[in-house]
Every structure is written in C-alpha cells, then in structure tokens.
Amino acid sequence: MNGFLPISKQDMTERGWYYCDFLIVTGDAYVDHPSFGTAIISRVLEDAGYKVAILSQPDFRDEHDFLAMGRPRYAVLINGGNIDSMVAHYTSAKKRRSDDAYTPGGKGGKRPDRAVTVYSMLARRAFPDTPVYLGGIEASLRRFAHYDYWADRVMPSILESTGADGVMYGMSEHSVVELANNLQHGRKGADACVGVRGTAYMAHDAEGLAWDAVECPSYEDVCASKPDYARSVKLQYDEQDAVRGRALLQRHGRRVLIQNPPAKPLTTEEMDHVYALPYMRTYHPSYEALGGVPAIQEVQFSIIHNRGCFGACNFCALAFHQGRYIQVRSHESVIEEAKKITQMPGFKGYIHDVGGPTANFRFPACKKQDTHGCCKDKRCLFPSACSNIEADHTDYLNLLRELRRIEGIKKVFVRSGLRYDYMMADRNDAFFKELVEHHISGQLKVAPEHMSDNALYYMGKPSFNVYEQFRERYARINQKLGRKQYLVPYLMSSHPGATLDDAIMLAQYLNRIGYMPEQVQDFYPTPGTLSTAMYYTGIDPRTMKPVYVAKTPEEKAMQRALLQWRRPDKRPIILAALKKAGREDLIGYGKECLIRPNRSGEQNVAPRSSKPAHRHGVSAARPENPRRSGKPAAKPASRAPQPKKGWAKPKKKK
Structure with a gap:
C-alpha cells in the first residue's frame, strides 16, 4: 500500500x-x-x-x-x-x-x-x-x-x-x-x-x-x-x-x-500545519505508464509561502477567490519543505520558485487590515501605492537568504508574479539587488500588461510611468553588477477600455525599445471578475460609467496583431488596423513606421526595429514558459499559448 x-x-x-x-x-x-x-x-x-x-x-x-x-x-x-x-x-x-x-x-x-x-x-x-x-x-x-x-x-x-x-x-x-x-x-x-x-x-x-x-x-x-x-x-x-x-x-x-461571509484567513500556525501534512509531492504512480502528469513539472521543486493578493487587478479572479488579505507561512515551515525537496528523486539543486499569487508579499498591506479589513472603495496599489502601505521586503529577503544556505541547494529562483509597483514603493534597494544577483536566470518577467494609461485604468494597474522607472532601475542594478539580464513584460490586448489607438500606442512603444513579444494574452472574460462585468455590460462597475469594449473578432485580432507587428503573417490585419485608425503615417520606411507599404514583387515584411533590444534591458529572445506559484503554468487561465516561431528577417532596401 x-x-x-x-x-x-x-x-x-x-x-x-x-x-x-x-x-x-x-x-x-x-x-x-x-x-x-x-x-x-x-x-x-x-x-x-x-x-x-x-x-x-x-x-x-x-x-x-x-x-x-x-x-x-x-x-x-x-x-x-x-x-x-x-x-x-x-x-x-x-x-x-x-x-x-x-x-x-x-x-x-x-x-x-x-x-x-x-x-x-x-x-x-x-x-x-x-x-x-x-x-x-x-x-x-x-x-x-x-x-x-x-x-x-x-x-x-x-x-x-x-x-x-x-x-x-x-x-x-x-x-x-x-x-x-x-x-x-x-x-x-x-x-x-x-x-x-x-x-x-x-x-x-x-x-x-x-x-x-x-x-x-x-x-x-x-x-x-x-x-x-x-x-x-x-x-x-x-x-x-x-x-x-x-x-x-x-x-x-x-x-x-x-x-455566508468569507472564511477567516489561516493564521501562520495553521498555514504551517496544512503544508506539513503528508503529501507524496507527485502524481499517483498509476499514471507513470501513461507518461505522468505534465503539470507537476512546474511545481514539484517549488514552494508556496503565501496566499492572497492586495494588488487586486480587475481581470484577475484572485481577489474574489483567495481574497486581498495576505496569509503566510513561517520561515521554519518553508525551510523544512525545502529540505524535503532536496531529498526528492530528480532534484538537481534548484528551487524553481518561492512564491505565491504574488511572490513578494509577506504581510498585509497595512496594519489596519487586521482589525478593519481591506478598504471597500480603495485599492492598495491603484492608482498608486496607498500612503498607508508598508512596502518592506526585509522578511522575504531573509527567507530567501536562509534557503540559499541549505545544503544541497545551488540556486533559489523567484519565478511567480512580482509586483514591481510594490518593489518601487520600497525605498530600500537590498531586495532588488539580491533578486537580480541571486534569484533570476537571465531574465525577469513582470506584468505591466499595457503602456496606455487609459487601458491600465480599466485594468486596475498603475500608471506606465511606474514600469518605466522600474525598468530603468533594473537596468542600473544589472549594469552595476556587471550582468546582462533582460526584462520580459507580459502584455494584454483587447481588455475592456482598451481601444485600437491604445494598441497602436503600445506597438509604437515596443518598436522604439526594440522588443517584439512572442507571448501576448488576449483578454479572456472568465466568470467572477470586474473586467468580465465590463466586457458583458459595457459599464465600469466602479463608476457605473460606459466603457468601450472591443468585442468583434476583427478588432480583437487587430489589437493582438499590433503587439506582434513584425510577424509577416500578421501584415494584412495590421495594415487594415492602421488604415481603420487613420494611422497610415506608420506605413512606410521611417524608423517610427511599423510596416512597409506594398510594392510589386516585394515580400511583405516589417521594418527593422528602431533600437537594439539590449540597450533597453529587454530581450527579443523566446522567453521561458510563464508560471504562477501554486498553479502550474502549462495552461494558465491568465496567459495565452505561445505563438510559433517564424519571424522573417527584413530585406535590405534596394
């Protein structure tokens, strides 16, 4: 048995x-x-x-x-x-x-x-x-x-x-x-x-x-x-x-x-007890002959240290499911699990993730939440970080340091979601520096989702300026450490409120910084989110005001294609989108243009990016599979499947 x-x-x-x-x-x-x-x-x-x-x-x-x-x-x-x-x-x-x-x-x-x-x-x-x-x-x-x-x-x-x-x-x-x-x-x-x-x-x-x-x-x-x-x-x-x-x-x-009202959050002692139960930490052996269960690969050597997310993005179901209050495990509990992982068959010295819904949250946003709950009509990080928020990574950093010292562990990665706006609210650079030095492998993935503040407002995300400041800070730290590591942004198209003009703005920005994403998520209206309510009703539940929604397959395809403007197979729909928006100025040979005009006998290709990728701390290389701690990322609800490779190199102008 x-x-x-x-x-x-x-x-x-x-x-x-x-x-x-x-x-x-x-x-x-x-x-x-x-x-x-x-x-x-x-x-x-x-x-x-x-x-x-x-x-x-x-x-x-x-x-x-x-x-x-x-x-x-x-x-x-x-x-x-x-x-x-x-x-x-x-x-x-x-x-x-x-x-x-x-x-x-x-x-x-x-x-x-x-x-x-x-x-x-x-x-x-x-x-x-x-x-x-x-x-x-x-x-x-x-x-x-x-x-x-x-x-x-x-x-x-x-x-x-x-x-x-x-x-x-x-x-x-x-x-x-x-x-x-x-x-x-x-x-x-x-x-x-x-x-x-x-x-x-x-x-x-x-x-x-x-x-x-x-x-x-x-x-x-x-x-x-x-x-x-x-x-x-x-x-x-x-x-x-x-x-x-x-x-x-x-x-x-x-x-x-x-x-009935939501269940009381687990205390740290209760969380420790739940995660100390006698899990086998793998799939049932009856599946071995069938090839195993692929989902285990992303989580088998990972550790969940928290629950909840006070970021509360409008398109994410976490606030409605796990809630906004942060629950955490003790250092001792996490370390004990890490030691068990080092004894597992197939472990090669790498903890794939120490995270959760949001990896860098180790306590509630403010002390008030313990006695009064999370604010009804305010967000902790939107439209900017609340003045009461306690942005401090000291405890999380100490936990990562303790894990690095365990015998048999070569590297501890952080691969689940990091709230970069929360990191920017922390004036102490210690966590940021050690994250770059010890806890990423060539690239760091974060989720700005868009660069249009109009689109970000309806997503419940901070202004794009916060991401730009984060990107610059990341580049400076890498330069100081002598590292060449890249920033990989997750992006979303067709979210309620996002217009065709917003998608064009994002495409222009990506062209300027020399980055062409291979992964783009088209908004997915899943049950239980504020964004889905916007999609269905055309109304923002926060204000009861009308909101624009791209619903037709044609416009949704246009918004998504614009984020991958260099793909030759996307050229016809990008051309149609630019003409529909009255942006023929982006069809040409200038460095700001997204595609070239049709010419007899000429292959349909996009112009070269105006700036090399490495100068902006981003990589045009295919990123690793995304993952979220606690949920294997082979089929995540919030990310689309990766598109196939096949970018055509621009031909030189004759």
Missing part, C-alpha cells in the same frame, strides 16, 4: 475500509502535491479524522465510475480541477485546445466541459440521497448569477443549475472541516452550510441568518438589466472581506442564494 489516498475499491480494502466518509471528485489527475486543491482538502479532512477517497477524471458518459468505491458515508465533494474546465479546453478565441497539462500524458478530452456541473449530475444519479458540495475555482467563481463567455449569456448560480447542496468558495480548509463536522452530527444538505463561513447555499427564505446581510439584484434582474448586473458584481466585491464582509443574498425565482 502506497502513501496516496485510495483511488479504487482495492485501495480501500487494503486499508481495511468498508466505506469512505467523503468521495472527492476532481477534473484533474490525482496529484498529491500542495499546489493542487484536491490534495490539500483531502489531507485536511484526513487530518481531521475522516476517511477520504479520490475519484479522478471519471468517465463522464455515465455514473459507473462513481459507484465503483461505493456510497460515501457523508457527502460527495466535487471540483473541476486547478483551473476552470472551460479555460482548460478553450482559448480566448474559443478555439478548442488539443492538450491538457493536468491529465496523464497531457491528453485532452479526459474531463467534460463545465466539469463541475456534469460531475454533480452524475453524483446525484449515482447517490440520490447523498449530499453534494462543490468547491474549487470553477464552482467558486460561479456561485452567483454570472456572465458565461462561452455561452454568451448570463447563467444562474451553479447551485441552481446543478442542484448541489452547497458551495465552498475561496480557500476552504476551515469551511470543509466545519461542514464535515456538521454532517457527522446529523445535519443534512444545505442545512449543513448554515452558519459556516466561506459557504453558499440555496434556501426558501433568508430568515434567521447569523450575520447582517445585503441583497444583490436578482438573477432575473441581472439577466434583464446590464446596469443591475454591474451593480451586483460591485456589491459582491465590496463584501468579499473576512473582517467587514456581510452575508449576500441573491434571489433566483422563488428561492434565494445565501452566501
């Missing part, structure tokens, strides 16, 4: 089990690593004394696989996997992906579209009298009525569409144990969620709630009125705080969705 939790009846028999208390159904392969939600929740329940079995990627044509291990004693717990099943299956252009990094061998098609919904229906068919509860990112972001990009319409709460008994939203260690204890003591169905923070459920009325509550516009109202939809989303964001957040209500016909 191996150390993994049971995945079959035989595994249960070998443990002497006649039943399991909880059956966890997941759209991912079973990977027992703390970067995977299924692994954490299953180990937390096991630690609480419950028998847990794992049903990974069951056949979704019928309920046969659900019946294989027998009826669970208390409940079926369902998640779609580490990323939304629709994002796993489709690009932002709604084209079907052919692979899936969370499946054995990287094979696509092993989970259904809308996996949580399909699995819920199969669970009901297999066990009609057993409670079903949902969790994970897919269910969490669909707990209210939401706009569905793939169906292009507003859908009801996932509780309404699946008939499940409840949703555990956000990070659910507290919620799942409290829910399990309620079930053990005889409470059933939605009643087991009553009074449990971090859960939502449907009821006939909202009487007797333990908390103050506020009501969102109903499902029927948000379907009929886009302003009501925008107001509903803003209200949901306002109450997403464990300190000051109220319960939220949303009527669906004759029933009402009740969301």
Whole structure:
C-alpha cells in the first residue's frame, strides 16, 4: 500500500475500509502535491479524522465510475480541477485546445466541459440521497448569477443549475472541516452550510441568518438589466472581506442564494500545519505508464509561502477567490519543505520558485487590515501605492537568504508574479539587488500588461510611468553588477477600455525599445471578475460609467496583431488596423513606421526595429514558459499559448 489516498475499491480494502466518509471528485489527475486543491482538502479532512477517497477524471458518459468505491458515508465533494474546465479546453478565441497539462500524458478530452456541473449530475444519479458540495475555482467563481463567455449569456448560480447542496468558495480548509463536522452530527444538505463561513447555499427564505446581510439584484434582474448586473458584481466585491464582509443574498425565482461571509484567513500556525501534512509531492504512480502528469513539472521543486493578493487587478479572479488579505507561512515551515525537496528523486539543486499569487508579499498591506479589513472603495496599489502601505521586503529577503544556505541547494529562483509597483514603493534597494544577483536566470518577467494609461485604468494597474522607472532601475542594478539580464513584460490586448489607438500606442512603444513579444494574452472574460462585468455590460462597475469594449473578432485580432507587428503573417490585419485608425503615417520606411507599404514583387515584411533590444534591458529572445506559484503554468487561465516561431528577417532596401 502506497502513501496516496485510495483511488479504487482495492485501495480501500487494503486499508481495511468498508466505506469512505467523503468521495472527492476532481477534473484533474490525482496529484498529491500542495499546489493542487484536491490534495490539500483531502489531507485536511484526513487530518481531521475522516476517511477520504479520490475519484479522478471519471468517465463522464455515465455514473459507473462513481459507484465503483461505493456510497460515501457523508457527502460527495466535487471540483473541476486547478483551473476552470472551460479555460482548460478553450482559448480566448474559443478555439478548442488539443492538450491538457493536468491529465496523464497531457491528453485532452479526459474531463467534460463545465466539469463541475456534469460531475454533480452524475453524483446525484449515482447517490440520490447523498449530499453534494462543490468547491474549487470553477464552482467558486460561479456561485452567483454570472456572465458565461462561452455561452454568451448570463447563467444562474451553479447551485441552481446543478442542484448541489452547497458551495465552498475561496480557500476552504476551515469551511470543509466545519461542514464535515456538521454532517457527522446529523445535519443534512444545505442545512449543513448554515452558519459556516466561506459557504453558499440555496434556501426558501433568508430568515434567521447569523450575520447582517445585503441583497444583490436578482438573477432575473441581472439577466434583464446590464446596469443591475454591474451593480451586483460591485456589491459582491465590496463584501468579499473576512473582517467587514456581510452575508449576500441573491434571489433566483422563488428561492434565494445565501452566501455566508468569507472564511477567516489561516493564521501562520495553521498555514504551517496544512503544508506539513503528508503529501507524496507527485502524481499517483498509476499514471507513470501513461507518461505522468505534465503539470507537476512546474511545481514539484517549488514552494508556496503565501496566499492572497492586495494588488487586486480587475481581470484577475484572485481577489474574489483567495481574497486581498495576505496569509503566510513561517520561515521554519518553508525551510523544512525545502529540505524535503532536496531529498526528492530528480532534484538537481534548484528551487524553481518561492512564491505565491504574488511572490513578494509577506504581510498585509497595512496594519489596519487586521482589525478593519481591506478598504471597500480603495485599492492598495491603484492608482498608486496607498500612503498607508508598508512596502518592506526585509522578511522575504531573509527567507530567501536562509534557503540559499541549505545544503544541497545551488540556486533559489523567484519565478511567480512580482509586483514591481510594490518593489518601487520600497525605498530600500537590498531586495532588488539580491533578486537580480541571486534569484533570476537571465531574465525577469513582470506584468505591466499595457503602456496606455487609459487601458491600465480599466485594468486596475498603475500608471506606465511606474514600469518605466522600474525598468530603468533594473537596468542600473544589472549594469552595476556587471550582468546582462533582460526584462520580459507580459502584455494584454483587447481588455475592456482598451481601444485600437491604445494598441497602436503600445506597438509604437515596443518598436522604439526594440522588443517584439512572442507571448501576448488576449483578454479572456472568465466568470467572477470586474473586467468580465465590463466586457458583458459595457459599464465600469466602479463608476457605473460606459466603457468601450472591443468585442468583434476583427478588432480583437487587430489589437493582438499590433503587439506582434513584425510577424509577416500578421501584415494584412495590421495594415487594415492602421488604415481603420487613420494611422497610415506608420506605413512606410521611417524608423517610427511599423510596416512597409506594398510594392510589386516585394515580400511583405516589417521594418527593422528602431533600437537594439539590449540597450533597453529587454530581450527579443523566446522567453521561458510563464508560471504562477501554486498553479502550474502549462495552461494558465491568465496567459495565452505561445505563438510559433517564424519571424522573417527584413530585406535590405534596394
């Protein structure tokens, strides 16, 4: 018997089990690593004394696989996997992906579209009298009525569409144990969620709630009125705080969705305990013959040291899922995990990442958040760093130094997201210098997303001037250290508010600095974000004012192509975009021009960049695969697949 939790009846028999208390159904392969939600929740329940079995990627044509291990004693717990099943299956252009990094061998098609919904229906068919509860990112972001990009319409709460008994939203260690204890003591169905923070459920009325509550516009109202939809989303964001957040209500016909306030953040001691549970830190051995699970490669030798992000970009679901409050592990806990990694097969001395949603956050933005929560109508870093923010990298820097001293570790990298605006708010250069000297390998990746302040406003990102200052500071430190390392910016096209003129401005900037990105993310309207609300309604929920949205495939393709203006295959659409915007002045032979005019018999090529890349601290070379700590980056929800190589060299003018 191996150390993994049971995945079959035989595994249960070998443990002497006649039943399991909880059956966890997941759209991912079973990977027992703390970067995977299924692994954490299953180990937390096991630690609480419950028998847990794992049903990974069951056949979704019928309920046969659900019946294989027998009826669970208390409940079926369902998640779609580490990323939304629709994002796993489709690009932002709604084209079907052919692979899936969370499946054995990287094979696509092993989970259904809308996996949580399909699995819920199969669970009901297999066990009609057993409670079903949902969790994970897919269910969490669909707990209210939401706009569905793939169906292009507003859908009801996932509780309404699946008939499940409840949703555990956000990070659910507290919620799942409290829910399990309620079930053990005889409470059933939605009643087991009553009074449990971090859960939502449907009821006939909202009487007797333990908390103050506020009501969102109903499902029927948000379907009929886009302003009501925008107001509903803003209200949901306002109450997403464990300190000051109220319960939220949303009527669906004759029933009402009740969301209890968010779960309390884990303390450092609780975080340490969760990450010290007996994870096997790899995929189940039954997948070896199938080629393993590709997603493990990005996280197997990485460490998560924090949770939450007070950056709260409008297009990111983190604020609505994990929240803005920062939770961290102790140095001792992180070091202990690093020592375990050094003993793992295949470890070659390199810790691939010490990060999280945002790597360089080690404590809440300000002390006020501990007692008053995060500000409702203010952002910590937008439009600029708040005067109350405590920008200090000392603790994170000391942690990295301690990790570097561990025997067997040659290098410790930081590869997950770094908030460069937070770094610029720290007047002490010590962290910046040691990051450049010790913790990157040739290039540093950050996410300015755009250079137009108009576009950045709607993204909830700081002014582009902050990035420019960061870039210059990075170049100076590299020069002082005698290093030739590059800055790789992530960029996004077609975000709500971003116009064709904004895309042209960005293309001109990239041309001036001599950088042509190979990775460009077209905005992806996923459930549960402010940006998606803007995309659907054409209204900014923050101000209720109209916002421009590029929705047609033609304009979206134009904005994206402009960021890769040197690609010969993009020439026709770039030419059309420049003419549409009245910018024929950028078609010519000058150094500021993006493309050359058509000439009889001449190959369609772009002009040379006006300045060499190395003079600007950026590289035109193909960057490494992006990654986010805690979520393997082979299929990230927030980044598009890399385009193929094939840049044509400009021909000399005859």
